[in-house]
Amino acid sequence: MLKPPIQELQTYYKTIRTRRMQLILKVQATAFRGIRDYLDNNGFTELLPPIIGPVTDPGIRGAKQVTIDYYGKEYKVMSSAILYKQMAAASLDKIYFFSPNVRLEPLETATTGRHLVEFVQVDIEEANITYEDAMRTAENLVAHIVSYVVDEAAPYLEELGRTLRKFRPPFKKITHREAVELLRSKGEKVSYYTEIPWEQEEKLSRMFDEPFFIIDYPKGARGFYDMEDESRPGILRDFDMLYPEGYGEAISGAEREYRYEKVIARMRESGEDPAKYGWYLDMLREGIPPTAGFGIGVERLTRYLCGLSAVWEARPYPKIAGVYSP
Ligand code: ASP
Numbered sequence: 001m002l003k004p005p006i007q008e009l010q011t012y013y014k015t016i017r018t019r020r021m022q023l024i025l026k027v028q029a030t031a032f033r034g035i036r037d038y039l040d041n042n043g044f045t046e047l048l049p050p051i052i053g054p055v056t057d058p059g060i061r062g063a064k065q066v067t068i069d070y071y072g073k074e075y076k077v078m079s080s081a082i083l084y085k086q087m088a089a090a091s092l093d094k095i096y097f098f099s100p101n102v103r104l105e106p107l108e109t110a111t112t113g114r115h116l117v118e119f120v121q122v123d124i125e126e127a128n129i130t131y132e133d134a135m136r137t138a139e140n141l142v143a144h145i146v147s148y149v150v151d152e153a154a155p156y157l158e159e160l161g162r163t164l165r166k167f168r169p170p171f172k173k174i175t176h177r178e179a180v181e182l183l184r185s186k187g188e189k190v191s192y193y194t195e196i197p198w199e200q201e202e203k204l205s206r207m208f209d210e211p212f213f214i215i216d217y218p219k220g221a222r223g224f225y226d227m228e229d230e231s232r233p234g235i236l237r238d239f240d241m242l243y244p245e246g247y248g249e250a251i252s253g254a255e256r257e258y259r260y261e262k263v264i265a266r267m268r269e270s271g272e273d274p275a276k277y278g279w280y281l282d283m284l285r286e287g288i289p290p291t292a293g294f295g296i297g298v299e300r301l302t303r304y305l306c307g308l309s310a311v312w313e314a315r316p317y318p319k320i321a322g323v324y325s326p
Pocket residue numbers: 057079080082124252253254293294295
């Protein structure tokens with residue numbers, strides 16, 4: 001595990017003028033072009049992301065939401081814009097946005113090398129598709145980004161000393177249960193009923209040399225909006241994609257629960273107060289088509305593309321749990 005270099009992070013803003021940071025930001029900008037190139041050419045419409053609202057994503061794995069005072073009412077800063085993108089896809093069919101998110105992560109995440117308090121994810125959602133379809137979009141997108149960056153950013157990668165290989169989908173899929181069994185066979189203590197902890201996720205990611213999916217998470221592990229499989233109670237129709245070589249989680253995604261009554265039941269099960277979700281439930285009551293989609297964190301993507309030891313190297317002004325910095 002990494003030690004967070006707290007002192008170094010407090011003055012990390014100075015790295016903006018180093019050659020290394022210039023190279024990283026060039027590769028990152030190339031990746032952004034690759035993302036838009038793929039999505040714009042495949043029928044997606046880019047929208048502006050919401051930044052604040054009355055509610056935000058509660059499925060954030062132990063992190064806390066940020067509350068602001070909005071003219072005497074409570075608003076949240078988006079921990080993810082999941083609820084909004086579902087509604088947008090119901091109108092425009094295939095949508096995406098570059099969504100800035102804030103999550104007050106637990107202090108222990110300062111050492112994972114994979115967590116930022118402030119980050120950006122590209123949020124993608126499509127109407128009338130299954131989670132298998134969403135995974136196809138995800139693997140094609142990632143394969144395209146890698147290939148685009150290898151072609152367009154070759155001199156920067158070379159100067160960074162990073163050898164990046166192109167991939168051809170489909171990527172391997174293992175179920176959450178199989179992932180737990182694999183880890184248990186290596187002596188790791190992991191549960192069938194929760195998300196895989198950071199450390200074990202990294203170990204799992206080291207066992208692969210291509211990006212791969214973990215699918216079918218147990219219900220307790222995710223937000224109320226991931227759809228439960230009717231033929232397999234307790235199992236969700238959702239997925240993560242992990243980068244290989246120990247880089248860990250790249251993407252989370254799912255088919256969404258979109259039926260009013262079921263959403264209310266899932267909210268109650270997960271301890272959410274439906275009264276807080278007025279606008280969202282209103283839209284569901286009117287009826288929306290089923291959607292599926294995923295989010296890909298751009299700093300983790302940059303970390304992988306550039307071969308960085310920690311995700312904070314992918315931002316000139318990183319915010320790490322517990323570290324006070326600009
Ligand atoms: N809301 C998920 C997250 O932020 C992404 C998704 O399911 O689309 O991890």
